[in-house]
Amino acid sequence: MTAIKHALQRDIFTPNDERLLSIVNVCKAGKKKKNCFLCATVTTERPVQVNVVKVKKSDKGDFYKRQTAWILRDLAVVDAKDANKENPEFDLHFEKVYKWLASSIAEKNSFISCIWKLNQRYLRKKIEFVNVSSQLLEELPKVTEESVPSGENQSVAGGDEESLDEYQELNAREEQDIEIMMDGCEYAISNAEAFAEKLSSELQVLDGANIQSIMASEKQVNTLMQLLDEALKEVDEIEYKLSSYEEMLQSVKEQMDHISQSNDLIQLSNTNNVKLLEEIEFLVNYLDLSKGHIKALTDGDLSSSKGIEACTNAAEALLQCMNVALRPGHEELHAVRQQQQQFRDLREQFARRLTNHLNNVFVQQGHDQSSSIAQHSIELTLPKHLPFHRDLLRYAKLMEWLKNTDREKYEGLNKNYVDYISRLYEREIKEFFEVAKIKMTGTSKEGKKFATLPRKESAVKQDIESLHGSSGKLTGSTSSLNKLSVQGSGNRRSQSSSLLDMGNMSASDLDVADRTKFDKIFEQVLSELEPLCLAEQDFISKFFKLQQSPALPGSVVQTDSNEVDGGYLSRPHNLLGDKFSVPSEKEETSIIRSMMIKVFRCIEPELNNLISLGDKIDSFNSLYMLVKMSHHVWTAENVDPASFLSTTLGNVLVTVKRNFDKCIWNQMKQMEDVKISKKSKVGILPFVRGFEEFAELAESIFRSAERRGDLDKAYTKLIRAVYNNVEKVANESQKTPRDVVMMENFHHIFSTLSRLKIACLETERREAKHKYTEHLQSYVIYSLGQPLEKLNHFFEGIEARVAQGIREEEVSYQLAFNKQELRKVIKEYPGKEVKKGLDNLYRKVDKHLCEEENLLQVMWHSMQDEFIRQYKHFEGLIARCYPGSGITMEFTIQDILEYFSSIAQSH
Numbered sequence: 001m002t003a004i005k006h007a008l009q010r011d012i013f014t015p016n017d018e019r020l021l022s023i024v025n026v027c028k029a030g031k032k033k034k035n036c037f038l039c040a041t042v043t044t045e046r047p048v049q050v051n052v053v054k055v056k057k058s059d060k061g062d063f064y065k066r067q068t069a070w071i072l073r074d075l076a077v078v079d080a081k082d083a084n085k086e087n088p089e090f091d092l093h094f095e096k097v098y099k100w101l102a103s104s105i106a107e108k109n110s111f112i113s114c115i116w117k118l119n120q121r122y123l124r125k126k127i128e129f130v131n132v133s134s135q136l137l138e139e140l141p142k143v144t145e146e147s148v149p150s151g152e153n154q155s156v157a158g159g160d161e162e163s164l165d166e167y168q169e170l171n172a173r174e175e176q177d178i179e180i181m182m183d184g185c186e187y188a189i190s191n192a193e194a195f196a197e198k199l200s201s202e203l204q205v206l207d208g209a210n211i212q213s214i215m216a217s218e219k220q221v222n223t224l225m226q227l228l229d230e231a232l233k234e235v236d237e238i239e240y241k242l243s244s245y246e247e248m249l250q251s252v253k254e255q256m257d258h259i260s261q262s263n264d265l266i267q268l269s270n271t272n273n274v275k276l277l278e279e280i281e282f283l284v285n286y287l288d289l290s291k292g293h294i295k296a297l298t299d300g301d302l303s304s305s306k307g308i309e310a311c312t313n314a315a316e317a318l319l320q321c322m323n324v325a326l327r328p329g330h331e332e333l334h335a336v337r338q339q340q341q342q343f344r345d346l347r348e349q350f351a352r353r354l355t356n357h358l359n360n361v362f363v364q365q366g367h368d369q370s371s372s373i374a375q376h377s378i379e380l381t382l383p384k385h386l387p388f389h390r391d392l393l394r395y396a397k398l399m400e401w402l403k404n405t406d407r408e409k410y411e412g413l414n415k416n417y418v419d420y421i422s423r424l425y426e427r428e429i430k431e432f433f434e435v436a437k438i439k440m441t442g443t444s445k446e447g448k449k450f451a452t453l454p455r456k457e458s459a460v461k462q463d464i465e466s467l468h469g470s471s472g473k474l475t476g477s478t479s480s481l482n483k484l485s486v487q488g489s490g491n492r493r494s495q496s497s498s499l500l501d502m503g504n505m506s507a508s509d510l511d512v513a514d515r516t517k518f519d520k521i522f523e524q525v526l527s528e529l530e531p532l533c534l535a536e537q538d539f540i541s542k543f544f545k546l547q548q549s550p551a552l553p554g555s556v557v558q559t560d561s562n563e564v565d566g567g568y569l570s571r572p573h574n575l576l577g578d579k580f581s582v583p584s585e586k587e588e589t590s591i592i593r594s595m596m597i598k599v600f601r602c603i604e605p606e607l608n609n610l611i612s613l614g615d616k617i618d619s620f621n622s623l624y625m626l627v628k629m630s631h632h633v634w635t636a637e638n639v640d641p642a643s644f645l646s647t648t649l650g651n652v653l654v655t656v657k658r659n660f661d662k663c664i665w666n667q668m669k670q671m672e673d674v675k676i677s678k679k680s681k682v683g684i685l686p687f688v689r690g691f692e693e694f695a696e697l698a699e700s701i702f703r704s705a706e707r708r709g710d711l712d713k714a715y716t717k718l719i720r721a722v723y724n725n726v727e728k729v730a731n732e733s734q735k736t737p738r739d740v741v742m743m744e745n746f747h748h749i750f751s752t753l754s755r756l757k758i759a760c761l762e763t764e765r766r767e768a769k770h771k772y773t774e775h776l777q778s779y780v781i782y783s784l785g786q787p788l789e790k791l792n793h794f795f796e797g798i799e800a801r802v803a804q805g806i807r808e809e810e811v812s813y814q815l816a817f818n819k820q821e822l823r824k825v826i827k828e829y830p831g832k833e834v835k836k837g838l839d840n841l842y843r844k845v846d847k848h849l850c851e852e853e854n855l856l857q858v859m860w861h862s863m864q865d866e867f868i869r870q871y872k873h874f875e876g877l878i879a880r881c882y883p884g885s886g887i888t889m890e891f892t893i894q895d896i897l898e899y900f901s902s903i904a905q906s907h
Helices: 002-016 105-125 134-138 159-165 174-184 192-216 218-286 290-300 307-322 334-370 373-378 388-405 407-441 457-469 499-504 510-545 585-600 603-617 621-639 642-671 684-699 709-732 737-757 759-784 789-804 808-813 821-828 833-850 856-881 893-906
Strands: 016-027 036-045 050-057 064-071 077-079 089-093 096-100 128-130
Touching: 002 050, 002 064, 002 499, 016 105, 036 105, 050 105, 077 096, 077 105, 077 808, 096 105, 105 134, 192 218, 218 585, 218 821, 290 307, 290 334, 307 334, 307 388, 307 585, 334 388, 334 407, 373 821, 388 407, 407 585, 510 585, 510 603, 510 621, 510 642, 510 759, 585 642, 603 621, 603 642, 621 642, 621 684, 642 684, 642 709, 684 709, 684 737, 709 737, 737 759, 759 833, 789 808, 789 821, 789 856, 808 856, 833 856, 833 893, 856 893
Parallel strands: 077 128
Antiparallel strands: 016 036, 016 096, 036 050, 050 064, 077 089, 089 096
16 A cells, blocks of 8 residues: 555656645445545645545556545535444545445544544534544544644644644744854854753753742742631631521511512403403404494485495494404403394395395486487487496495395395396397488388387386396387388398399499498497497496406596595405305406396397398498408407407307308309300300409408408409309300400409409419410411411421421422412412401401400401411411522512501491
8 A cells, every 4th residue: 555655646646746645445335346546635835725536547557547636625524434333434525425435444544534634734623524433533632722832833743644744944933043042152063062062051050040949939839828728717707607698588588489479469460451451442442333333324325425425434344343353252252242243233234225225226227317218219329328337336335345245135236237227228229229220221210209208106116126026027118120121112222232233233223322321330330339338347347346357448437446446345254154255356257247248138139130131231231241340359359358248249240251151152153043145245244243343342341451361262262253154154155256255254354353453362363364365365366267278278288298207398399289389379369358358357356246345456456466477487388398489478468467457447
């Protein structure tokens, strides 16, 4: 081990200015045994740094390499595992625990001992040693700076510790003393014996002086002993006096004990009196209801604002008294039980009185509201319930009190309100929709009486009694307009519109004014319903104290926050035995929605009836309804996606979409059923013109719509149906050639789509242009045919010979295609004959084409280009197959242009 230690010092630590103090051969506990060395080192430079270094033998040779180093300052615990038994295992706790197994116990103990010394010297005992034998640590002298003279405190006991610091520098004091001594003994360097003798003689003189000093102090010691004897005598006298005093005070102590016991009893009595006073004050302060509050609860005026405020304050005070958390034992007191019973009686009495009064308010306010139904119905507006809501909101705090104290009466009041107000709304909404239907259909208002006569006092009382009872319902006025039919309206046009109808009508026949009127009426209906529903939902939430989603913007109801929110009434817990579960916010939102469904149960059926009527009047009204309904649904969803208004309008929107889809399906069905006359030319098909006007109408309606996905889908279906049926009609046409039908109609479709610029039909627009061009070319070629028939057959034969392999310049040597035959054929087509044939062709094309699309000149120009192309082709064949023959046609290209121009001008 010594050799290894020297080798490690030489090879690893000396180059790093470190000195190796202790070494132990270890391996990791519990793993495959790979030996390594743990070394304790210190640096030779100051400040001194102490390290624990792990050294491992290299796999490639016999030399050692430094693997890991830890600063001793980071070592927290040294665990020797067992202080009583010899155990080679030990743990070092750095940032994590390292478990080691030493090769020998002696090396382990030596290493731990070295760590302990270094801890004592440099770390001031920061490291904790666990399970280390006390004998191992006691073997080392406990050296402190206080117990070692100043000249010796630089050395540490033990051989290893002496080696910790072999060289100690002299301080300034020591250097000065040595210099003084050497100045006085300059010969000490040359004559050591003389120097030693001098030091010895000085030492003897010093010892003599010390002995004389000790002998001189003997007298003083004797004097000190005498003084000590006298002091002992004085102490004995004092002890005797103290004993006598103690006996005297014993009787005083007994008397003081009696006094102390009396004081404790007095203090206990005072404490009990204070606590009793506190309990009485607590009961008086918190279980006492003033006479004014009791009078307000029993006889307070619930009609005036001051009376409502007094009742509200009294109800708050009563709730506070009933919700007081009584201390243990209070409920056993007769007075407390009696007071609680009085509170319960007051609560029951006031709750019953409040419920009856609010039921009366519901009925009375509803009858007052009914008087304005006629005027609002005539003007197509719904009566505003804002004054009614404002009056009822004065009772909002009392409703919250009722909710927290008597759930049964609260729910009964809730049911009565819904039951009555739903009838009122049903009358108003039905009258409102009747007027809307009359305005849409133009039916005479004569015989219709919208005014509602004031009801008798007995009827009012009967309504009140029905609300107080478990059954009994008010019946609203019924309407006969739901059965309204437009079939009998002689001044109205057909109930349904189609693309065929639109194609056969003029712009005035489309009755744009009626559609605009319907659009305005439908928008007015939705605009009236939306604030009505929002206002009622906001009122229900505030009046019945039901939590809902974030406040509804645009709500009509305006309330003073001081009248509705805040106060002690927000406490839902009742400590006097009336237990009920408090609904969560989600459940209360569901309650609001349920109430709204009952209150406005007639809105959705009435809207569906109105939509059905609009669809009967004109199926294209579904476009207006789709845009308006989508806009209102989008607005409602932005306000509150789960609200009653959003849900109801969403359901109605589904119906509108179905009507719209049905309208599109009807147009497609009518296209398939179209029949054309066999005796007249086809021209522009009615459903093609109808699609144009439908697209113009739809674009004007959907110009500002948020969503037009349904229209784009309808466009795609309609245009595909138009394309298919145009082709079908073209195939069935007998009077007009197929190419003409296709060309004219697809030209019209292309012009329409180019003008309207409908983005979703861009592909169809290009397709229409392609079909138009394709059939134009086809008709030109078909109509023009072979105007120079014999000449055409002659050159077809030449092309056939060339195709068989005969060279073009050798074709003239063929007997059937020599120059004489060519001249003979050319003479058969002078200019007059060509012009005559073209004139007949112009008349034929004019009969086929319709005047609406104005394609005759386009067609004639295309025929001119085709004829010139054929002429140039013939000229080219003559030049290639009969070079140098000088043979040409009887007419020139300029002649052809003149023929076509003169024919066009003459017609």
